[in-house]
Amino acid sequence: MTSPAVPAPRTQVTRKDVARYAGVSTAVVSYVVNGGPKKVAPATEAKVQDAIRLLGYRPNAAARALKLGSTETIGLIIPDNSNPFFSLLAHAVEDAAAELGFALFLTNSDGNLAKERRNIRNLAARQVDGVVLASVLLDPDLTDLEAAEIPSVLLSHSERSAGFTTVGVDLAEGARKAVEHLVWHGHTNIGLAMGTTTGNEGDAREDGWLQALKDAGLAEGPIARSEFTRVGGYAAGQRLLASANRPTAIFASSDMQAIGILRALHEAGLSVPGDMALASFDGAVEAEYSWPPLTTVEQPVRDMAEAAVRALVGADRGEPARHRVFPTRLLVRQSCGCG
Amino acid sequence: MTSPAVPAPRTQVTRKDVARYAGVSTAVVSYVVNGGPKKVAPATEAKVQDAIRLLGYRPNAAARALKLGSTETIGLIIPDNSNPFFSLLAHAVEDAAAELGFALFLTNSDGNLAKERRNIRNLAARQVDGVVLASVLLDPDLTDLEAAEIPSVLLSHSERSAGFTTVGVDLAEGARKAVEHLVWHGHTNIGLAMGTTTGNEGDAREDGWLQALKDAGLAEGPIARSEFTRVGGYAAGQRLLASANRPTAIFASSDMQAIGILRALHEAGLSVPGDMALASFDGAVEAEYSWPPLTTVEQPVRDMAEAAVRALVGADRGEPARHRVFPTRLLVRQSCGCG
DNA sequence: GTGAAAGCGCTAACAC
DNA sequence: GTGTTAGCGCTTTCAC
Numbered sequence: 001m002t003s004p005a006v007p008a009p010r011t012q013v014t015r016k017d018v019a020r021y022a023g024v025s026t027a028v029v030s031y032v033v034n035g036g037p038k039k040v041a042p043a044t045e046a047k048v049q050d051a052i053r054l055l056g057y058r059p060n061a062a063a064r065a066l067k068l069g070s071t072e073t074i075g076l077i078i079p080d081n082s083n084p085f086f087s088l089l090a091h092a093v094e095d096a097a098a099e100l101g102f103a104l105f106l107t108n109s110d111g112n113l114a115k116e117r118r119n120i121r122n123l124a125a126r127q128v129d130g131v132v133l134a135s136v137l138l139d140p141d142l143t144d145l146e147a148a149e150i151p152s153v154l155l156s157h158s159e160r161s162a163g164f165t166t167v168g169v170d171l172a173e174g175a176r177k178a179v180e181h182l183v184w185h186g187h188t189n190i191g192l193a194m195g196t197t198t199g200n201e202g203d204a205r206e207d208g209w210l211q212a213l214k215d216a217g218l219a220e221g222p223i224a225r226s227e228f229t230r231v232g233g234y235a236a237g238q239r240l241l242a243s244a245n246r247p248t249a250i251f252a253s254s255d256m257q258a259i260g261i262l263r264a265l266h267e268a269g270l271s272v273p274g275d276m277a278l279a280s281f282d283g284a285v286e287a288e289y290s291w292p293p294l295t296t297v298e299q300p301v302r303d304m305a306e307a308a309v310r311a312l313v314g315a316d317r318g319e320p321a322r323h324r325v326f327p328t329r330l331l332v333r334q335s336c337g338c339g
Numbered sequence: 340m341t342s343p344a345v346p347a348p349r350t351q352v353t354r355k356d357v358a359r360y361a362g363v364s365t366a367v368v369s370y371v372v373n374g375g376p377k378k379v380a381p382a383t384e385a386k387v388q389d390a391i392r393l394l395g396y397r398p399n400a401a402a403r404a405l406k407l408g409s410t411e412t413i414g415l416i417i418p419d420n421s422n423p424f425f426s427l428l429a430h431a432v433e434d435a436a437a438e439l440g441f442a443l444f445l446t447n448s449d450g451n452l453a454k455e456r457r458n459i460r461n462l463a464a465r466q467v468d469g470v471v472l473a474s475v476l477l478d479p480d481l482t483d484l485e486a487a488e489i490p491s492v493l494l495s496h497s498e499r500s501a502g503f504t505t506v507g508v509d510l511a512e513g514a515r516k517a518v519e520h521l522v523w524h525g526h527t528n529i530g531l532a533m534g535t536t537t538g539n540e541g542d543a544r545e546d547g548w549l550q551a552l553k554d555a556g557l558a559e560g561p562i563a564r565s566e567f568t569r570v571g572g573y574a575a576g577q578r579l580l581a582s583a584n585r586p587t588a589i590f591a592s593s594d595m596q597a598i599g600i601l602r603a604l605h606e607a608g609l610s611v612p613g614d615m616a617l618a619s620f621d622g623a624v625e626a627e628y629s630w631p632p633l634t635t636v637e638q639p640v641r642d643m644a645e646a647a648v649r650a651l652v653g654a655d656r657g658e659p660a661r662h663r664v665f666p667t668r669l670l671v672r673q674s675c676g677c678g
Numbered sequence: 679g680t681g682a683a684a685g686c687g688c689t690a691a692c693a694c
Numbered sequence: 695g696t697g698t699t700a701g702c703g704c705t706t707t708c709a710c
Contacts, residue, residue, distance in 0.1 A: 063687035402703035
């Protein structure tokens with residue numbers, strides 16, 4: 001069914017209609033609908049409920065929002081909903097929000113700073129009660145939100161950021177765990193496929209990789225930088241294979257990159273983990289179904305999403321800004337040489 | 340930044356403040372902000388713009404929505420945003436909506452009928468201007484939307500449905516193409532891994548598979564039914580392998596199932612396409628990065644999303660309900676035996 | 679070209 | 695327990 005070419009005459013049933021039909025005042029209807037703030041006699045309540053049902057009354061959220069100054073809505077900004085990590089994150093945020101009666105505006109920034117800013121502005125204009133931002137930057141511009149006094153939290157953000165509530169994982173520690181595992185397998189030349197960020201900022205996964213190497217007394221392996229995507233990983237994989245000191249193992253900063261590397265490896269006729277071991281980061285389901293299944297550092301996406309929403313509009317609302325770090329877990333599968 | 344424990348005193352700058360500051364009436368501010376419906380003298384306009392900038396004025400969307408009866412918002416209901424097919428669809432719908440100045444409420448039904456209905460109701464209460472529904476059912480219950488006179492379109496819907504605008508692909512034809520290709524490779528025993536729907540309704544992909552077999556004078560191959568997921572595909576794959584008349588090729592009704600089948604095949608030490616050829620449906624990016632890359636029937640997701648949004652709130656709004664079928668394309672890769 | 683004012687549907691303080 | 699009513703911020707008709 002599509003909308004009529006000419007807008008139909010406003011046929012909306014209002015609170016007033018219900019009141020008239022039930023023979024009460026509009027206030028009473030409000031009390032019934034909202035369960036307060038005043039008590040209503042059971043008999044009256046029944047009359048009102050009947051009227052509501054009969055008339056098919058549905059409260060107008062816009063009017064309510066105008067009056068209350070709250071839309072029961074939050075906004076989410078992610079780089080790319082078609083990236084498995086973010087789509088899972090979005091799903092989890094939606095669940096957490098719905099749990100609290102909040103609806104979720106989904107916006108993609110496509111790794112584009114201007115678009116991210118536009119989305120922030122747009123959400124602010126729509127009077128959302130909060131925004132969850134998985135930014136392309138370490139230090140996003142939140143002035144529009146601040147001006148509108150809209151709380152925000154930085155999700156999938158691994159650095160403490162003064163004055164902001166942030167939730168993420170310890171990237172360095174996660175990366176270190178994965179690389180240490182590769183070291184444990186006996187590898188002495190471990191390469192890094194590192195994702196690049198829009199802001200060209202450093203990434204702690206690189207530090208973790210380096211630290212693990214140092215701790216093991218190993219030389220720094222080759223690095224290939226590329227996008228946090230399958231295509232990016234594919235290119236990085238090819239470069240790593242062609243490098244003068246070809247590694248025997250690779251740590252990839254995301255599962256998507258590892259998937260790309262896997263393709264490069266397969267095309268080169270190399271076996272994994274025999275000719276090249278692999279470990280990555282994120283814990284996407286896709287990594288469990290690659291061949292071989294990827295050993296990866298899992299991020300507790302649902303927990304992080306819940307924490308973000310709770311800090312924004314749930315129980316933790318109003319608590320002082322802080323950096324919440326969630327634990328990662330090394331999912332040991334076969335690409336590393338286990339099993 | 341989190342919200343203050345005690346709601347700050349409403350500090351919002353309103354149209355009235357701007358008017359006072361600029362020394363004009365509130366009507367003029369409206370004219371300037373909306374570029375109409377009346378003309379404003381350039382000098383006045385400048386004064387108003389200055390005031391807006393200085394005061395940091397931002398229009399209140401809720402008030403506007405209340406007045407206009409339109410929220411410039413659409414709702415999307417999909418089964419699962421962490422399924423690559425739907426996450427891409429959601430991204431595309433968001434893009435199409437944003438293009439038209441509409442924001443997108445994302446909701447997941449998790450393949451759950453009750454949840455789908457709850458989401459519909461919730462979106463209706465929020466006065467969305469339209470809803471795009473990728474239902475778990477062939478014949479979803481849209482009464483809440485109809486009662487609220489909210490237009491809707493059924494997306495990723497392959498059956499004509501009287502009175503509804505629907506957009507989808509010809510599943511039977513797509514499946515037929517894939518199976519015909521498998522036949523062309525010389526296979527005579529082609530199994531089917533068929534996804535099951537919540538409503539237990541038939542799926543035209545099955546018809547397409549059967550038709551291709553019949554047209555080629557082939558006997559009906561074995562069928563394994565399971566969920567439209569990786570896990571489902573994995574189980575289906577195992578069953579197909581164990582079946583009395585094990586096929587030499589499988590057509591899977593979704594890429595996710597094929598990914599699962601691939602795992603079952605690998606675990607069984609079978610080579611693809613050597614020991615078992617494979618083709619599937621959807622055209623997810625993940626299918627391009629599996630090993631071997633999957634031959635799959637691509638759905639034009641972006642085109643479908645755009646068509647849905649356009650029919651809802653864009654140029655095609657108000658056109659009579661119709662069933663829009665988009666063409667699929669066989670993406671020939673290696674799992675079928677090519678290359 | 680500009681302004682005054684009605685009213686969108688709702689909540690809740692206040693009066694009874 | 696129930697009713698009256700004043701706005702929330704905005705758009706737009708109608709008068710000037």
